[in-house]
Amino acid sequence: MAKSLFFGGKGGVGKTSCATAYALSCADAGWNTLLVSTDPAHNLADLFGRQPGPTPTRMRPGLDVVELDPDHETKRYLDQVKANIKPMVSGERSAAVFRQLDLARHAPGTEEAALFDALVGLLLDTGQHYDRLIFDTAPGGHTVRLLALPEIMGAWVDGLMQRRHKVRSDYKAWLGDGEVVDDPIQEALMRRRGRLAAAREHLTCPAHSAMVLVANPERLPALETARTRDLLEANGLHVSAVVINKCLPTTVDSQWLANWREEQRPWIEQLETSFADRLCIRIEHQPHAPASVEDLRPLYDALGELSPWHTHA
Ligand SMILES: Nc1ncnc2c1ncn2[C@@H]1O[C@H](COP(=O)(O)OP(=O)(O)OP(=O)(O)O)[C@@H](O)[C@H]1O
Ligand SMILES: [Mg+2]
Known part of the structure; x- marks a missing residue:
């Protein structure tokens, strides 16, 4: 299974630039690499000079890129839900259920669930074809929520399974024949729980998944980055490094920039x-x-020292 690395941090700190630079270095090191953007406001096309698709697109030797499109993923997710429940509801009721699902498309949480489903698919299925999965995530809390979802959704599916179990035992007692019947809903829930557990295991295994937080040397990003790390680690994820991006060089040639550099210093510390x-x-x-992948060279070189995954002794 591929090793995954998530680049997270506040808006505009340099997540996309760092994730792209690191993905390029993985590809150059001979790893078959997939760079994934989960940020609805994508900008990988600017760096690569052409648009990657909603499915992995080869952009460089050894490097595929995919931008998860929330609309596309939501449609795919709801189509899949429909296909799953079609055999379970009777003809005349299915039209009403499907209408309900079409309405759910714009309900709060649907898009997040769809993106999460796509993330699980990337980790468990698409990931089989790659050595490295590098994620450029959306700014702020979105990432933490997305990565914590296997736990939350797992608990939710468990609750549904318990209720389903109760319904089935009541039903059996009522029928009085004690026959075990196939239950497609129970089976679908079991499958989903299995995938959630596998995703969670992958995300919390330090040999397979890690997170790098990108920050700028300013007050708010500096304070928030430590909090984000604590939140991620409370959810069992591993933060292996912090990148302090946009530090003014010591060679700046004006008093104005030198003052600014001095302002950055305490936040770097x-x-x-x-x-x-x-x-x-x-x-x-x-x-x-940096406007192109060639411009990312200094970031590429700096990130070379990163070895984010724990290696087993
Ligand atoms: N080290 C750097 N020096 C100068 N400019 C940089 C540096 N790193 C990133 N930038 C620029 O800062 C801007 C934001 O960078 P980037 O898009 O990588 O950040 P982001 O965290 O992905 O932003 P968003 O939260 O909007 O997705 C871009 O214009 C990028 O080219
Ligand atoms: Mg970005």
């Missing part, structure tokens, strides 16, 4: 102190915003 027990990588502010 704060981040390095609170992440003292793991790898801290500083990346300099570049003279131009």
